[in-house]
Amino acid sequence: MTQPLMPMATAVWLVDNTALTFKQIADLCNLHELEIQGIADGTVGINIVGQDPTVSGQLTWDEINRCQEDPKASLQIEEDDVKALPRTKGPRYTPLSKRQDKPDAIAWLVRHHPELTDLQISRLVGTTKPTIQSIRTRSHWNISNIHPHDPVGLGLCKQQELDEAVQAAASRREKMLADGEEIATPEPMAEEPVEEPNALDTDPTF
Numbered sequence: 001m002t003q004p005l006m007p008m009a010t011a012v013w014l015v016d017n018t019a020l021t022f023k024q025i026a027d028l029c030n031l032h033e034l035e036i037q038g039i040a041d042g043t044v045g046i047n048i049v050g051q052d053p054t055v056s057g058q059l060t061w062d063e064i065n066r067c068q069e070d071p072k073a074s075l076q077i078e079e080d081d082v083k084a085l086p087r088t089k090g091p092r093y094t095p096l097s098k099r100q101d102k103p104d105a106i107a108w109l110v111r112h113h114p115e116l117t118d119l120q121i122s123r124l125v126g127t128t129k130p131t132i133q134s135i136r137t138r139s140h141w142n143i144s145n146i147h148p149h150d151p152v153g154l155g156l157c158k159q160q161e162l163d164e165a166v167q168a169a170a171s172r173r174e175k176m177l178a179d180g181e182e183i184a185t186p187e188p189m190a191e192e193p194v195e196e197p198n199a200l201d202t203d204p205t206f
Contacts (some may be wrong), residue, residue, distance in 0.1 A: 003030040006051045013050030015039045019068045028075040032159035105151035115169040124157045
């Protein structure tokens with residue numbers, strides 16, 4: 001099924017303006033139900049302006065009402081006469097406004113999913129291996145301002161994509177164990193150095 005031109009913005013609008021189920025919205029926008037839950041909870045798509053699909057002619061209110069009355073029904077988009085070409089595989093495009101969030105997303109992935117390879121993280125976030133390594137080793141030029149943050153919440157990848165990457169990493173590990181191969185686990189993110197307390201601050205005579 002063809003998805004809306006602006007899936008996340010459409011999902012935000014549908015959550016705010018209709019009584020459709022999370023599954024109906026997720027299926028229409030090709031998103032994970034947890035992402036729709038996050039939109040409803042205010043943890044995903046916080047800064048995204050909702051896009052009314054009825055204004056652009058992608059959905060009709062008759063179709064929305066039909067699916068509101070039947071939670072098991074699936075929304076059908078009004079297709080254009082001229083079919084849009086499917087997106088080919090290539091580097092993930094990240095809006096300029098979100099590029100500054102990439103280091104936070106990398107730090108989160110490195111900390112919470114150390115089983116992911118640099119290549120998997122690169123594909124999820126749309127970054128480079130040198131950047132990932134600099135964050136792992138805390139040698140990144142802006143490391144003091146990097147704070148781990150879920151890439152799904154930042155809108156850099158979909159929950160389904162993250163789940164698939166984690167599952168692929170787990171399957172790869174199981175296969176290597178079954179084959180008796182040595183597993184090379186990527187380095188975890190280096191711990192932030194802890195400053196030693198100043199003697200003047202701990203001396204009870206002061």
